Each structure stands twice: as structure tokens, then as C-alpha cells.
Amino acid sequence: MPIAENIKSALASSSMIRRMFEEGLQLKKIHGNDNVFDFSLGNPDIDPPRTFHDLFVKLAQEDEKGSHGYMPNAGYPHVREALAKKVSREQNVKADGSHIVLSVGAAGGLNTVIKTICNPDDEVIVSRPYFMEYRAYTANHGAKLVEVDALDDFDLDIKAIDAALNEKTAAVIINSPNNPTGKIYSKEKLSSLASALTQHGKKTGRFVYLVSDEPYREIVYGHDVPPVLSCYSQSIVVYSYSKSLSLPGERIGYIAVSPEIFDKDDLVNGLIYSTRILGYVNAPALMQRIVGTLTEEKVDISVYQRRRDAFMKVLNDAGIEYADPQGAFYLFCKVPESEREAGDQADDKAFTDHLKKYLILGVPGSGFGKPMWVRFAYCVDEKIIKNSASAFKKAAESW
Amino acid sequence: MPIAENIKSALASSSMIRRMFEEGLQLKKIHGNDNVFDFSLGNPDIDPPRTFHDLFVKLAQEDEKGSHGYMPNAGYPHVREALAKKVSREQNVKADGSHIVLSVGAAGGLNTVIKTICNPDDEVIVSRPYFMEYRAYTANHGAKLVEVDALDDFDLDIKAIDAALNEKTAAVIINSPNNPTGKIYSKEKLSSLASALTQHGKKTGRFVYLVSDEPYREIVYGHDVPPVLSCYSQSIVVYSYSKSLSLPGERIGYIAVSPEIFDKDDLVNGLIYSTRILGYVNAPALMQRIVGTLTEEKVDISVYQRRRDAFMKVLNDAGIEYADPQGAFYLFCKVPESEREAGDQADDKAFTDHLKKYLILGVPGSGFGKPMWVRFAYCVDEKIIKNSASAFKKAAESW
Numbered sequence: 145m146p147i148a149e150n151i152k153s154a155l156a157s158s159s160m161i162r163r164m165f166e167e168g169l170q171l172k173k174i175h176g177n178d179n180v181f182d183f184s185l186g187n188p189d190i191d192p193p194r195t196f197h198d199l200f201v202k203l204a205q206e207d208e209k210g211s212h213g214y215m216p217n218a219g220y221p222h223v224r225e226a227l228a229k230k231v232s233r234e235q236n237v238k239a240d241g242s243h244i245v246l247s248v249g250a251a252g253g254l255n256t257v258i259k260t261i262c263n264p265d266d267e268v269i270v271s272r273p274y275f276m277e278y279r280a281y282t283a284n285h286g287a288k289l290v291e292v293d294a295l296d297d298f299d300l301d302i303k304a305i306d307a308a309l310n311e312k313t314a315a316v317i318i319n320s321p322n323n324p325t326g327k328i329y330s331k332e333k334l335s336s337l338a339s340a341l342t343q344h345g346k347k348t349g350r351f352v353y354l355v356s357d358e359p360y361r362e363i364v365y366g367h368d369v370p371p372v373l374s375c376y377s378q379s380i381v382v383y384s385y386s387k388s389l390s391l392p393g394e395r396i397g398y399i400a401v402s403p404e405i406f407d408k409d410d411l412v413n414g415l416i417y418s419t420r421i422l423g424y425v426n427a428p429a430l431m432q433r434i435v436g437t438l439t440e441e442k443v444d445i446s447v448y449q450r451r452r453d454a455f456m457k458v459l460n461d462a463g464i465e466y467a468d469p470q471g472a473f474y475l476f477c478k479v480p481e482s483e484r485e486a487g488d489q490a491d492d493k494a495f496t497d498h499l500k501k502y503l504i505l506g507v508p509g510s511g512f513g514k515p516m517w518v519r520f521a522y523c524v525d526e527k528i529i530k531n532s533a534s535a536f537k538k539a540a541e542s543w
Numbered sequence: 544m545p546i547a548e549n550i551k552s553a554l555a556s557s558s559m560i561r562r563m564f565e566e567g568l569q570l571k572k573i574h575g576n577d578n579v580f581d582f583s584l585g586n587p588d589i590d591p592p593r594t595f596h597d598l599f600v601k602l603a604q605e606d607e608k609g610s611h612g613y614m615p616n617a618g619y620p621h622v623r624e625a626l627a628k629k630v631s632r633e634q635n636v637k638a639d640g641s642h643i644v645l646s647v648g649a650a651g652g653l654n655t656v657i658k659t660i661c662n663p664d665d666e667v668i669v670s671r672p673y674f675m676e677y678r679a680y681t682a683n684h685g686a687k688l689v690e691v692d693a694l695d696d697f698d699l700d701i702k703a704i705d706a707a708l709n710e711k712t713a714a715v716i717i718n719s720p721n722n723p724t725g726k727i728y729s730k731e732k733l734s735s736l737a738s739a740l741t742q743h744g745k746k747t748g749r750f751v752y753l754v755s756d757e758p759y760r761e762i763v764y765g766h767d768v769p770p771v772l773s774c775y776s777q778s779i780v781v782y783s784y785s786k787s788l789s790l791p792g793e794r795i796g797y798i799a800v801s802p803e804i805f806d807k808d809d810l811v812n813g814l815i816y817s818t819r820i821l822g823y824v825n826a827p828a829l830m831q832r833i834v835g836t837l838t839e840e841k842v843d844i845s846v847y848q849r850r851r852d853a854f855m856k857v858l859n860d861a862g863i864e865y866a867d868p869q870g871a872f873y874l875f876c877k878v879p880e881s882e883r884e885a886g887d888q889a890d891d892k893a894f895t896d897h898l899k900k901y902l903i904l905g906v907p908g909s910g911f912g913k914p915m916w917v918r919f920a921y922c923v924d925e926k927i928i929k930n931s932a933s934a935f936k937k938a939a940e941s942w
Contacts, residue, residue, distance in 0.1 A: 146750075146806040147813040148662050154820075155812050187613045197606050204603035207596050212790045214586045248647060248794070248823060255822035259683075263547050280820035284658075286685070351545075391611045393828030395647070395794075407545035413554050414546040421553075421679035423654035424647060428827045429792030 154280070164496075168505050175503060181532035183520035184505040186323065186473065188390045190443045190523075196389060199434055212429055217420045218412075219246030219398075219427055223436030230439040231400045234361070235373035235381065239403050245415045246427035248395045250359045250384035254281050255422060257380055257399060258315070260414040261353055262287035266314040268355075271300050273476070273514035275323045275357070287314065291513055298325040298467050298476075300333055306340040315353040316341065320369060321360040321471025324512045324519040328470040331370040338376035351378045351406060359384040359397070362442045364471040365449050377404035385435050387473075388442045396431035448473050451522040454529045462536040475520045476509070480543055492518050498543055502535040553679070563895075567904050574902060580931035582919035583904040585722065585872065587789045589842045595788060598833055611828055616819045617811075618645030618797075618826055622835030629838040630799045633760070634772035634780065638802050644814045645826035647794045649758045649783035653680050654821060656779055656798060657714070659813040660752055661686035665713040667754075670699050672875075672913035674722045674756070686713065690912055697724040697866050697875075699732055705739040714752040715740065719768055720759040720870025723911045723918040727869040730769040737775035750777045750805060758783040758796070761841045763870040764848050776803035784834050786872075787841045795830035847872050850921040853928045861935040874919045875908070879942055891917050897942055901934040 164184065172180045203211075218224060224241035232239045247253035258268065264286040270278055272291040282289045290313075292304045305316060316337070320329045329337075337354065345351035356372040358381055372379045381400040386392035399415055401408065419426065426432075455475055459466055465478040482490035492508040492515050499506060499518075509517030522529060563583065571579045602610075617623060623640035631638045646652035657667065663685040669677050671690040681688045689712075691703045704715060715736070719728045728736075736753065744750035755771040757780055771778045780799040785791035798814055800807065818825065825831075854874055858865055864877040881889035891907040891914050898905060898917075908916030921928060 147659055147809050148665075150662075151659050151813040151816060152809065155809065155816060158816070185613075189609065189612065191608060192611060197603075200606060201600075201603045204596075204600045207599060209590060210588065212591060212792050213588065214584075214791045251822035251824050253822075260546055260550055263549075266547075277820065281822065284820060392613045393611050393825060395824060395827050410546050410551065410554070414550040417550060417554060417557070421676065421683060422821065423650035423652075423680065424823070425650050425794060426792060428794050428830070430829070431827070 150283075164505070167500065171500070171503060171505075178528065179503060181504045181528055181535060183522065183524065184507055185523065186521045187523050188387050188392055188443070188473075190390050190447050192390045193438075193441045193443060195438055195441050196434065199437055203430065203433060211433070215426060215429065215432075217426050218416045219244070220432055220436065223432045226436040226439055227398055227400070231373070231381065235371040235400070237371070237373045237403050239373070239400060242412060243401050243403055243408075245399045245412065245419060246432050247382070247397045247399050247419065248424040248427055249386060249392070249397045250357055250382050251277065251281070252395065252424050252427075253382040253384070253397050253399045254278070254317075254355070254357060255284060256415055256418045256424070257355055257382060258282055258287060259285045259418040259422060260411065262314045265312060267310070267312045268314060269305055269308050269316045271305070271318065273298070273324055273509060273512035273517070274317075275319055276511050276513075278317060294325075298322065298327040300329055300337060302333070302336045302340055305337065306344070309340070309344045309352060311348055311350060313350070313352050315355045317355045317357060318372075319357040321364060323360065323472055324474050324507075324509070324514075325467045325476045326469035326472050326474055327467065328364065328367050328369055331375070334370055334372060334375045341376060341378070345378070354379040356381045358382065359387050360472040362388040363445060363448060363473060365452060365469070367470045369471070373400065373402045377402050378406065380405075385431075389435070389438065390443050391431065394428060394431045396427055396435055398427075448522065451524075451526050451529055454526055455520065455522050458529060458533045458536050461533060462540040464536065464540055473522050475522065477518050477520065479516045479518060480540055482543055484543070492516055495543065499539050502539040504532060504535055504539060549682075563904070566899065570899070570902060570904075577927065577930075578902060580903045580927055580934060582921065582923065583906055584922065585920045586922050587786050587791055587842070587872075588922045589789050589846050591789045592837070592840045592842060594837055594840050595833065598836055602829065602832060610832070614825060614828065614831075616825050617815045618643070619831055619835065622831045625835040625838055626797055626799070630772070630780065634770040634799070636770070636772045636802050638772070638799060641811060642800050642802055642807075644798045644811065644818060645831050646781070646796045646798050646818065647823040647826055648785060648791070648796045649756055649781050650676065650680075651794065651821075651823050651826075652781040652783070652796050652798045653677070653716075653754070653756060654683060655814055655817045655823070656754055656781060657681055657686060658684045658817040658821060659810065661713045664711060666709070666711045667713060668704055668707050668715045670704070670717065672697070672723055672908060672911035672916070674718055675910050675912075677716060693724075697721065697726040699728055699736060701732070701735045701739055704736065705743070708739070708743045708751065710747055710749060712749070712751050714754045716754045716756060717771075718756040720763060722759065722871055723873050723906075723908070723913075724866045724875045725868035725871050725873055726866065727763065727766050727768055730774070733769055733771060733774045740775060740777070744777070753778040755780045757781065758786050759871040761787040762844060762847060762872060764851060764868070766869045768870070772799065772801045776801050777805065779804075784830075788834070788837065789842050790830065793827060793830045795826055795834055797826075847921065850923075850925050850928055853925055854919065854921050857928060857932045857935050860932060861939040863935065863939055872921050874921065876917050876919065878915045878917060879939055881942055883942070891915050894942065898938050901938040903931060903934055903938060
């Protein structure tokens, strides 16, 4: 029994994705990097903005005494204040530094929130399809993920969420713009979710937290992401600079709680305590100072938009249907009707295997709880997207 | 029920330390920073070495494309290789990059290890007194901390550890040099621990991991820290650059497993998986690149040594006894015999309260599982240590 049983079984079930990743590497070795159309990974490849670079150099040259030391576990007070201004503006609330806790990215922030609010066997509701890590994040802290199917257009199904609420429900997690669908939830939709949660709270005495995972907030194409904090008093935003500043490897983000949230001191002190004992201790010091200054900056979103438009054209030409991509950098595609012979598999895994023959790599929707769909990430050069056109066409025709 | 019950009760019990911290702040406001002898916090205050600064500036100026992006969850392959060379030299083994996983400091590394190796209700043995966070780290993952008293000189009590081993034991955690005692475990002591663990493994079929928490490895005064990896095949080292490079706020460290460890692939894949799902995802990218280059560097230890020597003189003059400080930056002191009147409390909490009247701040040993002792950290200017002499004398005389 060298490792824990749950880790061992998780390794076994995640081997599919690892195998895919390894096959991708092999394909690139054989055919060359530029000849494999790898849309499997959501690894932002756009450079951080120039202002990031300038500040990075300035802080390195100054290298102020004590600037790599411990600070309070919640983060530098001046950074919390600066982020509170950003959050207040974006979320239409009056937050101050006491509503912000710096985190090790959104992944660290979500674990911190779940650890803080969930008793053993509490439930966390999520709209399916969803970012697959949520399952592990809830299991880490003894909570249970409850999956509720989205509507056909991948919008939230409020009735279904309402039906899933019970006395064990600690939170509903939403992710907008959504990975993998690109969906942005409208203000009206969020309001009806807030109504359902408020009614449930009044009836049962337990007000369910609305946890909004917003790493893609700035990655939008002609849409705004409506505020959650001003829509429902018991809401918590988790944010990451992985996408907006292209800093995924540096692990920096924050948690922001609604100024109207109940028992705010207990909650925030709990978040700070969880940050400490989960071993983050604090978000990385240098990056805290950087994001506390660059509150108005983001990467050049037009690059993603051009890629998205190019990719939509490729898919249109191949006759492959996809969900309306309002934000994030994914195209979530329907596995085409198959003309395969009887007995042949025609699901999302079979389709991604089929695509691989044409050197196209994507992730089966099953990994997001949505079989018969496939996710393509466009964190790759526009050239590669355009060059994939004939491969997609051939693959679709021969499916 | 706004937050989890276990977090709420943890907040209540940790309020003592918070109150002490807040009282310290108040004292400094009243009397001035330099007039309060604050030895409560282990926050390294020595500057990182000059080579750190130079490399920091160089990497900022280059700001290589993609250098803030995701890398494999285990860390950059070239950094894993570089650290494997450092570990091989220090631990007298032949490790390669596959034995190293970069971590968010030692706190992140320890959580990753415990998550990976512990089934629910498994036990982790620790020698008391110990770094109090171990309790939360084991509880995070459903495991149970089993405390075994150290010998009178704070060395490991092998017989007691042996007696605590059972079929539920997943690991023994050691911490050398030790926080709070400053003790370094000898080669002979580690060998007899290894023998006990090996015998237990042969008898029961379960080989207990020896997890060596080594953030203070370089902070030693005329002593070496004997290698653990070459002493016991089922051992895992957790390391942090918080002390050796004075980078505690940047959250960078690593996990190194013995090249002889059983089921190494499962274990390392499990560590990588846990790194991901616990929300660290990876250790901060920039700091990985820095520590992968500065493998030979450390802060100027002579500064700590001078402080230690000055502090020992202060305590000697005040007639306060302490454990032999072989490493780390703490003096662990016995609460002096009291001449207090009957009915007055004379324990470690009362003694730290008493010291506070003389503007001296320390941490009661109860917080480390060792009542009637007090910990002083000397991460403060030598001048403050020297200036505390008469305060210590008066406090000891009036106790």
C-alpha cells in the first residue's frame, strides 16, 4: 500500500488523458510541431502586456529589502486594497481590502473556499459540462459534487439547480465565461439563480454560497460578464491572472467576498486560516505586488478573437457544429452524425481518436461530463488554426 | 452555518496566538518598534544572497517568451535535474529528475506528501515538541497525528516511536534541525530509526515512510545534517528555500524521494497528481528557474550564528536554561523555577505574559506540545537581542 487508494484509482482513471498527451508528443516528434494541430491544452500563449515586463524589471532592480519575506497570510494590505477597488468597479459593490484574500491562482482559491465552507458530506452543485478539476477540489475536503445538466444552449438550468438544493448544499459553483462551452451567463439568468438561492435560504435557514470561478472574465468577444457579487449577497468570486495577464505558471489570483455576506469576519478569517493550513501560506509575494499595481491591464484579447474567428470558419467549412463561443478560448463541438458501419464506436472518444489520424488533437467532452462533444482550445498560433482546415474537412468527411 | 465546523473551532483555538500578535503590535505602537523585544515570529529577515538579486534582474530583463506559462505539474525538467544533483550530493544518493517534484514551499510539499500516502484514518507519527502546523496538515487529508515524546535532550525516542507503530501508520515525520528545539538528529539516531521502521515493515508488510522536513538544513552552527535518503530506502525529503535563500513569501521548495523507494512511479505520479488537485498546480515558475540555478547558494549564516551567541549570553546572564541550539533560529527555553505566591499560575503561558510586561515576546511551548517551555526566534537584529539583556534579567528576577 505505497500510496493512498483514492490517489491510486485517480491515477488509473486519468491515464486516458496522459496517454493522449503522450501520443500527442509522439505525433509531434514524427511530424514536427507545426504539422500537428494540437488544440488539447488551455495554456495561454499570448505574452503578458508590456507594462508587466516593465514593472517586473523595475521590481527586480529595486529588490526592496524584505520584499520576498512573509506578509500576512491574506496578502499585502496595500494589494488587498488595490484589488478591492478593481472588484468594486467590476462587481458593482463597495468592497475594501477586508473582502479580498490573495490566492495561489483560482485552483488554490477554490480549494481554500471549499475547505472553508464545507462540512463533511456537504454538497456542491455544478452545471454540467464543467471544468473537471471541480470534482477533485470538492473531494479533497470531504464534500460531494452534484452535477446538474445545463440547458441545450449550455445556459444554467435554474429549475434543475433549484431541485438539487437541499439542507446539505453548501455552494453552487458557476464558471462564466465557461470552460469548456464559452458560455457567459446573463444578468437575468444570474438574478433568477439568486432568487432561487434566496428562497431556499429563507425556507431552510441555510444560505447557499454562490461561488463564481472567473478566470476568463476578461477573455470575451463583444460581451460583458455580469457582476455576481452585487446580484446575490452570499456570493464569492474566485479570480486568476493566468489568462488576463498570461501568468498561469506564477500561480496568482484572489478570492473576493460580497460586502453583504453573512458572518463576513468568520468567513474571511476562515479563508485566511485555510490558505495557511492548506500549505499555500500566502500567494507568491512578487506576483502579489505586480497584480496590485497592474489592476487595469490585460493581454491583447484581439489575438484570441482573431483565432476564434479563424477557427469558427474552419469548423463551418468542415460542417462541424459548435456552441456559441462568447468568451474563454475554447470551441465546444458536437461530434458529427456518423456514417460509420454498424458496430463501430461513434462517441466523443472515438471521434478524437479519428481526428488524431489527421493530426488533430482535442479533448473528449466526457472529460467535462458531456459525451458526444469535443473541446478544442485555441491557445495556439493562428497559422496552425488556418492550416488545420483541410485536415478538419477530411476528418469530417471520412467520419 | 456560514463556515465549516472544524474551521470555526480552529479559529477559536488559534485566537490565543492572534491575541498575542495583536498585543505585540499594540506594544510596538506605544513603545516604538525598537523598544519591543519581539522574538515571536520565525520570519527570516536576512537578505537573499547577491547572486539571487543578479539572477532576478537578469531573468526580468530577458523575460523569455512563455516563461510565465504552465510547465509540467512536477516542475521544469531542467530544474528537476539540477535539484536532483543537489539532493544526490547532500543525501549521498544517485537521484535524477524523476525523483524530484517542485512544491509551493515545504508547507505545500508536506500537504502533497500526506495527501498522496495517507488513507483515511492512517496515522502519522511525530516527535513532540513539533511544528504545530503538522496537526492541521494531517487533518486536512483525513489522517491522524500521533505525538510521541522526545527524550529529555529533545532527541528522538526510538523505543517510543517503535511502540507507536501499527498497521495504520503511514509515516513518521522528522524535522531536523528542529523547530522549536534547534536539535539535529545524528547519523546513529537516524540509523536506529531506520532499523525500527525496516523491522516493522518486514513484520507487517507495510513499510512506513520517513518524511524529513528540512527547511533549516543549511541553518546550522558547526554541525552537519546527516542524510536521510541514503539512510532509509522509504524516505522522502521535503525542502524549502524560505530559510536558505530567505524567500518565504515566494513559496518555493521541493519534494525528493529516495531512489530506492518502493513503487517509485506510483508514488511520484501520485505526488504530481496531488500537487495538481490540491490547487498548487505547480510551484511558481520564476522561482523554479531561480532555485534551479542557485543550487550552491545560501544566505550568510554567520549573521544567525552571531545572534544566537548573543542571545545565549543574554539568557545565561538572566539564568534562563535552554536546549542546545545546534541549528534553525530558535532558542527553546525552560520556564524558570518560580518564586510566585501560591495560587499564581507558573506555566509557560503565565511566563510569556510575565515577559510581556518587560516588552519581551515569545511563544509558549504548549503551542508545540511542550508546556513549561518557551520559544524565542532570533530573526531580529542583533542590537535588539543585546538590548533585551536587562529586560530578561529583570523579568527572571521578578518571576
